[in-house]
Amino acid sequence: MRTPRVVAARRLQRRRERDAAGLFLAEGPQAVREAAAAGVVQDIFGTSHGLTRFADLIAGARGSGARVSEVTDEALAALAETVQPQGLVAVCAQQPVPLRKALERGPRLTAVLAEIRDPGNAGTVLRTADAAGAGAVVFAGDAVDPYNGKCVRASAGSLFHVDVVRAPDPAAAVAAIRERGVRVLAATGYGDTDLDELADSGGLGVPTAWLFGSEAHGLPAELLALADARVRVPIYGGAESLNLAAAAAVCLYASARALRAPATEERSERGAGPTAQ
Known part of the structure; x- marks a missing residue:
């Protein structure tokens, strides 16, 4: 009944x-x-x-x-x-967090989903961002509803672990993020910066917001222009490209590793002292 x-x-x-x-x-x-x-x-x-x-x-x-x-x-x-x-x-x-409040908390890693319509992809990226230690995930522009049933299921509970932000104006969201001193990187298959080279040069070891666009259309030109760098994930085999969720995982974890490296090295140095004596 x-x-x-x-x-x-x-x-x-x-x-x-x-x-x-x-x-x-x-x-x-x-x-x-x-x-x-x-x-x-x-x-x-x-x-x-x-x-x-x-x-x-x-x-x-x-x-x-x-x-x-x-x-x-x-x-x-x-x-x-x-x-x-x-x-x-x-x-x-629902507990969406205003962008201003999310940024005041000082997340070192943020994912911005610009115009992403597929709820499965969005939920998977949200889950990956949570796993990589991101503090906020921004659903920008005409993006899928983060509380869509498929998105909730794909997030596997991560919806409740990070600040979920709705930002109707993607460009304004990017501007607000940059005002906080956060580096904005746009993930695109046509980027002029290679992810591996960026990581090797130490360019990922600062607070970062990654921009991800829809799988069908990518990021709009105006958002690409606002980013500090347009980054491509290198393809070493014969695949034409990576899907959105896979590319986001590679980018977010590259940042996560770089952001955790100083703390890891410091802990290693502290632990090495007594052993060397």
């Missing part, structure tokens, strides 16, 4: 309804667990099997004030967007 609360939750599958309510759906135990840890869960709907299987998760969410409702398999299937839902769907509060 689909109760009024289930019907209301199902409306959140549409962006217009999500934006109006400031809510979204997180599907599956991993996403629900991360959402509960972040304190954004309002309601959890679960089948009898799902509530029993993930009893510890449910108990923790209840302790944080979430309402928990048992629903039929049919009702859960109506809320879920996957073919084989895993028994839990949560209604969560």
Whole structure:
């Protein structure tokens, strides 16, 4: 049976309804667990099997004030967007962070997704940015909704770990980032700077924001012009190019390694002293 609360939750599958309510759906135990840890869960709907299987998760969410409702398999299937839902769907509060506030926190690594429309790609880049230690991910311009169900699933919980920013004007966002003294690098297959050469020269060891454009159209010319450098990932084999998610992973991890290197070297030097004596 689909109760009024289930019907209301199902409306959140549409962006217009999500934006109006400031809510979204997180599907599956991993996403629900991360959402509960972040304190954004309002309601959890679960089948009898799902509530029993993930009893510890449910108990923790209840302790944080979430309402928990048992629903039929049919009702859960109506809320879920996957073919084989895993028994839990949560209604969560959106928590977008204003760009100004995100920049005030001084992230050393930021990903800017400019006009990226594919939710799977966007969610994967968000997950990769989180893994690489980025502090913020900016969805700029007419980008996909970060609270789109497919994007939420592809992020595998990383949506709740980093500052998620919506910036309607990509150029203004880039300008604001540069004003904070952050180096802006545009990832493009036609870049005049090679990523390996940039890394070898020490050019990645400073606070950096990477610009990524859509897989179909790349970055618009006006954003490329605003970047401090236009960087290409070298292709050593016969592949024509890398897809967006793969290229973003290479770029973000190159920066992550460079940004962590001084601390790693300092720790090594501190540890080497007593051993040498």
